[in-house]
Structures are given as C-alpha cells and as structure tokens.
Amino acid sequence: MESPKKLQDIKVAVDAVIFGYFDKRDLQILLIKRNIEPFKGGWALPGGLVLDDESVDDAVKRELYEEAGIKPDFLEQLYTFGNLGRDPRNRVISVAYLGLVNPSYHELFADSDAEDAQWFSINKLPSVAFDHKTIIETALKRLRTKIQYQPIGFNLLNEEFPFSDLENLYKTIVGQEIDRRNFRKKIMSYGLLNETNNVKKEGSGRPGKLFTFNKEKYKELEEQGFYFEIK
Amino acid sequence: MESPKKLQDIKVAVDAVIFGYFDKRDLQILLIKRNIEPFKGGWALPGGLVLDDESVDDAVKRELYEEAGIKPDFLEQLYTFGNLGRDPRNRVISVAYLGLVNPSYHELFADSDAEDAQWFSINKLPSVAFDHKTIIETALKRLRTKIQYQPIGFNLLNEEFPFSDLENLYKTIVGQEIDRRNFRKKIMSYGLLNETNNVKKEGSGRPGKLFTFNKEKYKELEEQGFYFEIK
DNA sequence: TCAAAAGTGTTAACAGTACACCCATGT
DNA sequence: ACATGGGTGTACTGTTAACACTTTTGA
Numbered sequence: 001m002e003s004p005k006k007l008q009d010i011k012v013a014v015d016a017v018i019f020g021y022f023d024k025r026d027l028q029i030l031l032i033k034r035n036i037e038p039f040k041g042g043w044a045l046p047g048g049l050v051l052d053d054e055s056v057d058d059a060v061k062r063e064l065y066e067e068a069g070i071k072p073d074f075l076e077q078l079y080t081f082g083n084l085g086r087d088p089r090n091r092v093i094s095v096a097y098l099g100l101v102n103p104s105y106h107e108l109f110a111d112s113d114a115e116d117a118q119w120f121s122i123n124k125l126p127s128v129a130f131d132h133k134t135i136i137e138t139a140l141k142r143l144r145t146k147i148q149y150q151p152i153g154f155n156l157l158n159e160e161f162p163f164s165d166l167e168n169l170y171k172t173i174v175g176q177e178i179d180r181r182n183f184r185k186k187i188m189s190y191g192l193l194n195e196t197n198n199v200k201k202e203g204s205g206r207p208g209k210l211f212t213f214n215k216e217k218y219k220e221l222e223e224q225g226f227y228f229e230i231k
Numbered sequence: 232m233e234s235p236k237k238l239q240d241i242k243v244a245v246d247a248v249i250f251g252y253f254d255k256r257d258l259q260i261l262l263i264k265r266n267i268e269p270f271k272g273g274w275a276l277p278g279g280l281v282l283d284d285e286s287v288d289d290a291v292k293r294e295l296y297e298e299a300g301i302k303p304d305f306l307e308q309l310y311t312f313g314n315l316g317r318d319p320r321n322r323v324i325s326v327a328y329l330g331l332v333n334p335s336y337h338e339l340f341a342d343s344d345a346e347d348a349q350w351f352s353i354n355k356l357p358s359v360a361f362d363h364k365t366i367i368e369t370a371l372k373r374l375r376t377k378i379q380y381q382p383i384g385f386n387l388l389n390e391e392f393p394f395s396d397l398e399n400l401y402k403t404i405v406g407q408e409i410d411r412r413n414f415r416k417k418i419m420s421y422g423l424l425n426e427t428n429n430v431k432k433e434g435s436g437r438p439g440k441l442f443t444f445n446k447e448k449y450k451e452l453e454e455q456g457f458y459f460e461i462k
Numbered sequence: 463t464c465a466a467a468a469g470t471g472t473t474a475a476c477a478g479t480a481c482a483c484c485c486a487t488g489t
Numbered sequence: 490a491c492a493t494g495g496g497t498g499t500a501c502t503g504t505t506a507a508c509a510c511t512t513t514t515g516a
Binding site: 469480 | 490491492493494495496497498499500501502503504505506507508509510511512513514515516
Binding site: 436 | 465466467468469470471
C-alpha cells in the first residue's frame with residue numbers, strides 16, 4: 001500500500017450468485033431486473049457499490065436484502081473480478097460472493113434498486129449484464145466442487161428433509177447418477193443426520209422419514225480434523 | 232452495480248504473500264521494508280494501489296517486480312480483505328494473492344517503493360504492517376490445503392530436483408512426518424516425474440537421481456478429469 | 463569401515479464400487 | 490392389485506497404511 005501518484009479512480013462493487021433449489025427441479029439462480037442504466041431493464045446479479053462506512057461483507061448482505069429481500073443461510077466470498085472494461089462507464093472492480101438459500105423460506109420481493117427479482121434455472125438463464133455470465137460460471141464450478149467436500153448442500157434443503165431430497169440435490173448439482181445405497185451408507189456413516197419422527201407427506205409411494213442436519217456435531221468434528229467428503 | 236448516491240471514496244490495493252523454499256529450511260515469506268508512511272521502516276507484504284489502467288492481476292505482478300524484482304512462477308488470487316479500518320488513513324480494500332517462487336532463481340532487489348526486500352522464515356516473522364498478519368495466515372492455510380490436491384509444490388523446487396527435496400517440502404509445509412516409501416509410490420504412480428540422467432552432487436550419502444515435473448502431461452491428465460492428491 | 467542419505471516390497475486393514483429385491487403407502 | 494418411491498446387504502476390488510533392510514557414495 002502506498003500513496004497514489006495521482007488520485008486513483010476505481011469503484012468497488014459487490015455481486016452475489018445466490019443458488020436456490022426446489023426438489024426435482026434444476027438448480028436456480030437469483031437475478032434482478034435493473035431499473036437504472038446501464039443495462040436498464042436487463043437481468044443481472046444482485047449487487048451494487050460498497051458504501052464508505054460498511055465492510056465488503058456487509059455490503060453484499062445489504063444489497064441482497066434491499067434488492068430481493070433475502071438473507072442467505074450460507075454466504076462466502078467467491079472471487080474478485082478486477083479486469084478493465086467490466087463496466088461501460090467507470091472502472092469498477094467487483095467482489096463476488098456465492099450464497100445458498102432455501103427458496104421456500106425466502107419470499108422474493110424487489111425493492112428500491114430493482115424492478116423485479118426472480119429465480120432462473122441455470123439451464124435457462126437469460127442474457128445477463130456486465131461480465132455476470134463469467135461470474136455465474138465461476139460460482140457454479142465452485143459450488144460443484146465444494147459440495148463434495150463440505151456439507152453446504154443442507155442450506156438448500158428444508159430444515160427437515162427426506163433422504164431422497166439430498167440424493168436429488170447431489171444428482172442435480174454434480175450432474176451425474178449416484179448409487180443410492182452407497183450414497184446413503186456414506187452419508188449415514190458420518191452420523192451427522194438426526195432422524196425425526198416425521199415423514200414426508202406429499203407425493204405417492206412409501207413416505208420417507210425426515211432428517212435434520214446436525215450442524216453442531218459437524219462443527220465439533222471439523223475442529224477435530226474431520227473432513228466431510230462425497231464421492 | 233449502480234450509480235453512487237454520493238461519491239464513493241475507497242481505494243483498491245493488492246498485496247502478495249510470496250512463499251519461497253530452500254531445502255531443509257523453513258518455509259519463507261517475502262517481506263519488504265516500507266520507505267513511506269504509514270509504518271515507514273516497518274516490514275510489510277509487497278503490494279500497493281492498483282492503477283486506473285491496469286487489471287488487478289497486472290497490478291500485483293507490477294508491484295512484485297517493482298518492489299522485489301520478482302516474477303512468481305505461480306500466482307493466484309487468495310482473498311479480498313474489505314473490512315473497515317485496515318489502513319489508518321483511508322478506506323482501502325486489498326485483493327490479496329498467493330505466489331510461489333524458487334528463491335534460487337530470483338535474486339531479490341529493492342526498488343523505488345521499498346527500502347529492502349527479504350525472506351523471512353514463517354516461524355520467525357517480524358511484526359508486519361496493517362492486517363498483513365491475517366493475510367499471511369490465510370495464505371498459509373490455503374497453501375497447506377492446496378498443496379495436497381494440486382501439484383503446485385514443484386514451483387518451489389529447482390527445475391531438476393532429487394526426490395528427497397519433494398519429501399522435505401511436503402514435510403515442511405504440511406508439518407508432519409510422511410512415510411517415505413508410501414509417498415514415493417504414490418507420487419510415482421501418477422507418472423508425472425521424468426527421470427533425468429543427473430544426480431545430486433552436494434551433501435554426503437548416496438547421491439539421488441534428479442527428476443523434473445512433467446507439466447504438459449499434468450495439464451493433459453487434468454483435462455481428462457484426473458485429480459492429483461497426496462494423503 | 464563408518465556415517466549419511468537413497469532406494470525398495472509385502473501384507474493387512476479399510477474404503478469404494480457394483481449390484482437387485484422387498485417394503486410401505488395411496489389410488 | 491398396482492404404481493410409486495423408500496429402504497436395505499453382500500461380495501469384490503482397489504487403495505491406503507504399516508513396517509526395515511540394503512545400496513551407494515564421501516570422508
């Protein structure tokens with residue numbers, strides 16, 4: 001860090017790739033419809049400029065709440081995009097975040113800076129503003145990798161979920177068939193799922209028992225050097 | 232991204248944690264002695280403000296070359312530190328990078344912005360400016376994890392190295408004993424080392440054959456879905 | 463001939479993979 | 490009784506982990 005020779009003129013923004021999941025559907029991404037230039041009327045990742053008196057982490061959280069009414073269950077920094085020409089007006093660098101929510105717990109609503117906020121299937125994305133396509137691809141890649149060695153997928157499911165939801169989630173995100181028996185054995189061997197007395201009500205076929213993920217136990221094990229791993 | 236309500240006043244900097252390794256010594260980190268305020272005369276990570284017309288990636292490379300005469304063999308973005316109060320003067324966010332070099336190929340020299348540039352053992356670090364201690368800890372953690380599933384350690388060794396250097400490197404970085412036979416078997420099973428006709432000259436004991444790391448083959452395998460993994 | 467480091471195989475335990483049928487429910 | 494999805498065990502295969510002596514060189 002040093003004093004600038006002449007005044008630096010770079011703006012700092014945040015953008016968030018928020019994933020949501022509804023059982024047996026594609027993975028979804030949250031986009032907002034811009035109501036200001038540039039790309040007014042176009043879809044983009046939620047985000048915006050960082051304020052002078054807030055941390056970058058706080059900035060994403062604020063923007064997500066302002067633009068879509070969402071407070072993600074999981075949110076971590078993804079990557080900082082710092083190339084030239086990202087924004088047609090000014091030099092803007094963007095600190096991108098990756099977040100996970102359970103959409104059924106979060107009613108979307110668009111506020112001041114956005115005209116609309118919607119879930120889009122990652123397989124049917126509209127074209128998006130700025131370099132947001134690159135950011136989304138980076139996030140997807142990270143999610144696919146990370147879900148295999150950290151139990152972050154549970155943030156996308158209901159508090160109580162049938163085992164099959166977990167199966168479907170992994171199939172959807174990793175994008176390949178899994179062996180139901182082996183997958184269950186592996187997950188169960190960690191002892192991180194608590195069985196509830198409830199069963200899944202809807203749908204046909206035999207009702208599945210509902211489980212919860214034991215976050216506390218995971219933290220404990222993690223501190224003892226335990227590594228969650230799938231596949 | 233949106234228009235600012237009032238003008239945003241945040242500076243964007245880069246900082247680099249550059250690791251170096253000399254066989255059978257601790258892992259080293261490159262620090263520079265600041266010749267400007269704040270912390271003038273104190274040690275700090277190489278880095279500085281990003282210029283308006285360069286990408287963030289280019290900024291680190293420039294600063295590293297200006298401040299220490301170094302062009303790292305491996306360099307990747309680490310994390311962006313965006314809290315308030317990092318710099319006593321202005322609001323500054325810093326995009327931190329992690330780099331690896333083989334110190335014997337890089338003579339350090341301090342240039343304009345630094346009074347001195349030196350290697351420090353990670354076990355005997357002086358106190359460092361700003362929040363650089365946190366940055367260093369983040370980098371170390373990342374290095375220790377990453378070296379176990381990506382063959383980045385070779386960037387710290389000579390082009391031609393005896394197998395024992397690799398052993399010592401892993402012992403040093405991961406910080407635990409390894410089984411020499413199993414380690415060798417594992418590494419050799421990937422077929423990524425080319426045997427040369429040369430042997431290690433210095434030191435006592437039986438001379439070891441020198442190997443080179445086959446970068447091209449690794450890239451090929453990687454594209455086919457191969458994952459390097461140790462332990 | 464001694465000290466120092468390089469080089470090398472086998473076995474046992476464990477983890478991963480492949481694979482198919484019965485069960486509980488609603489209609 | 491049938492359609493739908495839930496729940497389960499075993500045998501095989503590959504991988505990891507534990508373990509110690511011989512070889513080559515320089516002093």
